[in-house]
Amino acid sequence: MSVVTKNTAPSTTPGKPLAQRINWVKLAPWLYTVGLFVLWELLVIVLQTPPTILPAPSRVFQAIAQYWSPIWKNSLQTLYTTTVGFAIAVVAGLAIGLFIGWSKAIYAGLYPLMIGFNAIPKVALVPILVIWFGIGAVPAILTAFLISFFPIVVNVATGLATIEPETEDVLRALGAKKLDIMLKVGIPRSMPYFFGSLKIAITLAFVGSVVSETVASNYGLGNMMSSAQSQFNVPLVFAGLLMLAVEGIAMYALMAWIEMRMTGWAHRSSMSH
Amino acid sequence: MPHLVSIDNVDMRYGGAAGTLAVSGLTMKVGKGEFAAVVGPSGCGKSTLMKLVTGLHIPQSGVVIVADKHVTKPVSIVGMAFQNPTMLPWRTTLDNILLPLEIVERHRHRLRANKREYVEKAEHLLETVGLKGFGSKFPWQLSGGMQQRANLCRALIHEPELLMLDEPFGALDAFTREELWCVIRDLHAAQGVTIILVTHDLREATFLADRIFVMSARPGKVLKEHTVPFARPRDLEVMYEKGFNDMVHELHGEIASARVVA
Ligand SMILES: Nc1ncnc2c1ncn2[C@@H]1O[C@H](COP(=O)(O)OP(=O)(O)OP(=O)(O)O)[C@@H](O)[C@H]1O
Ligand SMILES: [Mg+2]
DSSP, X not given: OOOOOOSHHHHHOTTSOHHHHSXXXXXXXXXXXXXXXXXXXXXXXXXXXXXTTSOOHHHHHHHHHHTHHHHHHHHHHHHHHHHHHHHHHHHHHHHHHHHHHHOHHHHHHXXXXXXXXXXXXXXXXXXXXXXXXXXXXXHHHHHHHHHHHHHHHHHHHHHHHTOOHHHHHHHHTTTOOHXXXXXXXXXXXXXXXXXXXXXXXXHHHHHHHHHHHHHHOSSHHHHHHHHHHHTTOHHHHHHHHHHHHHHHHHHHHHHHHHHHHHOHHHHHSSOOO | OOEEEEEEEEEEEESSTTSEEEEEEEEEEEETTOEEEEEOSTXXXXXXXXXXXXXXXXXXXXXXXXXXXXXXSOXXXXXXXXXXXOOOTXXXXXXXXXXXXXXXXXXXXXXXXXXXXXXXXXXXXXXXXXOTTOTTSOGGGSOHHXXXXXXXXXXXXXXXXXXXXXXXXXXXXXXXXXXXXHHHHHHHHHHOOEEEEEOSOHHHHHHHOSEEEEEOSSSBOEEEEEEOOOXXXXXXXXXXXXXXXXXXXHHHXXXXXXXXXX
C-alpha cells in the first residue's frame, strides 16, 4: 500500500508566500496545544492564582525539570502496568470475544452477564484486589486489565455475530464447517472492530492503572501525584497529569496507526456499516 | 434424460410448527445439463427452493434428491450466486474466487501444492466474463456489475455440476445484464453444467432456459411448466421475434393471476 502525500506541489513551488507553503492542517494540533498553554499562562497571570491552586504551565515545566528523575521512573512504572494490563486485556478480550461470538446461544447467554459485569465501577474492585494480591503493581495491572477488556470483547463478538447470512449460505453450501466459516470470514471480518476497540481500551487501561496506583501502590504516577498532593506540591501534581496526557496520546496514536496498517481495507469498502 | 435434481412433494415451514409455510406440495425435476428457470410472485418461496436443493434447509416433509443422493446436509457439488455479490472485502478478487477451493473437500488438500494451476483457471474464468487483469483488484475497487461477474467466477471455480443462481442480475443495468446473459449462455453450452436460475425477469428466463417453472403465491408450488422451443445457440435477436414475446406475455399473465389468487 502506498501513501499518497497531498499538497506537495505548493510546498515546493518557489516564490509563494511563506503562509501558503506551510501545511496548516498538519501543524494545527501543535499550534492549538501551544495556544492552550499560552492561554493557561495568561489566565494565571491575570487572575494571579497561587501555585497551590493552579500553577502556570511555566511552573509545571519547571517542576518537570526539577523532579525529572522521580517523574521519569514513575512514568515508566505507569506505562509498564498499563501496557501489561492492556496486553492481557487484548489476549483475553480476543479469546472471550471469539468464544462469545461463536454461536448465537453463547452470545445470548453471556452477553447480559458481561453487561452486568461492565456496570460495576472497576474502582470498587481495587480493595478486593488489594486483599488478594497486596498493594503494588499487581492490582494496578489487574485494574487496567479489567477496565479495558470489555470493549474488546464486545467489538470482537459483534464482528463475528454480524456475518451476512448470504456469505454464510454460500460457504455452507460448499460444505464449510463452523470452524471454516469462522476462520475464513468471521475472524477477518471482526478485525476492524477489534483494532478499532484498541484505541478505547488503551485509554481506559490508563484510567484503571492510575486509579489503582493512587490508592494502592508505592509506585507509579498515580502514587506520585497523591503523595505530591499531600505535600501541597501542586506543580508536581500537574506535572504528573501532563506526563499521563503525553503517554495517553502516544499510546492512542500507536493504536490508531496499527489500526490503519492492519485494516486499511475496511476504511475503503462499504463493509463497516 | 436422468434427473440431477428431483424435488418430490416437499413442504417447508420456517420457525416451528406455527411458522410461515413457505412452500407446500412442491414438485419439480431438472435433468442433467438442463437449464431451468423459476419464476413466480415475490415471496412465493423461490429462494427457499434454492436452499432446499443445496441442503441449507431440510424440508419437514417430502424428498429432495440431488445427484442420486437424498439431501440431508449441504451438498458440495453446487455453486451459488446471489443477487448481492457477498465478496469478502479483505481479499483480492482472485482470492475471493479461489475461496471455494479452500472449503470443498475435493480441492482443499490439493490447493497449496497446485496453486499455479488453480490461479490459471481462475484467471481464465475472469477472462471469460470480461474481467481480464482485474484479479489483483479488491472487490470494492470494482463496479457492481464487475463484482457480479466475479461472483459468477466464484460460483464456477470448483467446477460444480449444479449452478444455482438467485436473481444474480437483478441490480444491473439492461446492457450489462444482456452481456452477462450471453456469458451464462456460453458457459452452459461449453461446460454442460446444470443450471437453476431464479429470476423476476421473464425475458431473461425465456432467453436462457430450456424449461421455465411458474410458481404459485405462498405457499409455493409449481403451477405450470413451459418448454422453451427456441433452438440453441440463441442470439439476443431472438428476443425480437414474435414467438418470444408471446411466451413472455403468457408467463406474465400466469404470474399476474397467481398473485391475484393469493
Ligand atoms: N429465514 C426465514 N425465516 C422465516 N421466514 C422466512 C425465512 N426466509 C423466508 N421466509 C418466508 O418464506 C416465504 C418465502 O420466502 P423466499 O425468500 O423463499 O421468497 P422468494 O420467492 O425468494 O421471494 P423474492 O422473489 O422476493 O426473493 C416468505 O413469505 C418469507 O416471509
Ligand atoms: Mg428470493
